[in-house]
């Protein structure tokens with residue numbers, strides 16, 4: 001048994017024993033749970049993939065004369081301005097003004113909110129165009145100016161939903177190609193796509209939220225951020241396999257961090273043909289090895305994590321709830337899985353390779369004492385369901 | 394007589410030189426031009442066949458290289474930017490020949506084999522990160 005304080009002391013004196021979620025599997029196999037739990041202080045987990053529910057608050061400071069912005073576009077992408085005078089929120093999936101979207105189906109969606117966020121973090125110059133109706137104390141009605149992230153007072157990423165605990169595998173049983181946020185799906189089960197770091201994924205290494213809670217420090221694209229709330233659609237009361245790993249989406253995290261400290265390699269605008277734009281994000285979460293039980297959970301392997309195969313041509317859009325079958329991440333990562341008697345090629349939207357990189361970066365930051373842990377001050381709801389939209393008759 | 398297929402790329406200042414004219418006039422080569430583009434940006438490209446005697450073809454190639462034209466060894470228009478690629482893998486099921494592939498399933502790193510690529514462009518619309526492109530298409 002260890003405490004957060006003890007682990008943080010070891011981190012501060014650069015003596016913490018840290019392993020990645022990939023390394024811990026063999027380590028425990030070799031040493032046994034008991035011995036490993038004594039030795040290991042932290043296991044680093046990570047994921048990198050598209051996370052649509054992401055965005056950022058930006059504060060521009062005041063112009064002279066002042067403007068109370070009521071409509072705004074950054075590089076022609078609409079930003080939400082229904083907050084204070086020069087605060088804006090840029091969301092990841094916002095399309096660029098005049099994007100033809102799917103009028104010319106399937107649309108290309110070359111640039112949008114996710115790309116604006118990536119450009120900001122790259123330190124590139126962007127254009128702000130803002131309008132106002134004008135008031136006595138905020139007389140300016142229009143402004144057009146160029147800026148980069150260093151010209152802003154704050155650029156704070158605030159993501160209502162990241163790090164889905166598990167995720168659907170998408171397939172298309174219809175006889176025509178469909179375009180989704182999980183990529184292009186060929187007809188007649190021509191391919192299938194998934195999006196999860198599997199055995200490296202944060203909430204799959206802490207399936208019952210024993211260490212990850214509100215207040216947990218996270219590595220958010222290179223910045224030290226934290227979990228500020230349960231994520232939207234956090235639904236912990238789901239079917240779980242024997243190892244407590246959920247068979248479906250389940251838990252989610254709401255994350256925040258300072259964009260001025262982020263690394264653009266881990267914040268990338270993405271374009272999904274026929275679907276839209278989004279943001280791919282790299283997140284690393286350290287798991288303190290407080291006891292054997294917590295350690296055992298981090299030894300989860302790809303083959304022990306099941307994901308549900310959903311038909312995105314019918315069952316997903318119509319919300320029928322039907323699951324075609326389940327597959328595990330070892331099968332998914334092999335490149336081909338037999339589904340209902342047919343060999344189907346697999347590919348992913350998340351990057352396992354980048355997730356490995358993040359677990360290693362976070363490991364070295366903890367080893368060199370620069371990244372310490374936070375004890376959560378509130379657990380994630382352990383037994384919460386998810387409502388469907390109420391549609392009035 | 395033999396025929397050689399070439400993919401030439403060149404910088405803007407070379408664009409103004411009458412390279413094709415010289416290939417015909419000075420080296421007695423027959424030119425069949427398939428595709429060419431000169432953009433406002435830095436580079437232009439040209440896909441062509443040249444037919445003539447082996448020695449004249451060699452002389453002609455030496456001439457254009459001396460003029461500052463780059464001859465693409467792989468003869469492919471497809472461009473993969475490793476620095477932009479995140480190894481997400483979404484392109485893999487859209488590449489018919491596994492030019493984009495994963496060798497090591499423990500790291501899941503996506504690699505590209507220029508020699509295997511057949512320039513089909515199938516991966517381009519399926520790369521969410523913009524790592525796949527072609528000199529035939531604007532970014």
Ligand code: SF4
Pocket residue numbers: 471487488489490491492493509510511512513514515516517
């Ligand atoms: S252009 Fe075609 S063959 Fe070449 S890498 Fe892309 S999909 Fe594969």
Ligand code: SF4
Pocket residue numbers: 477478479480481482483484485493503519520521522523524525
């Ligand atoms: S889809 Fe693009 S980013 Fe993803 S692996 Fe293929 S080339 Fe790389």
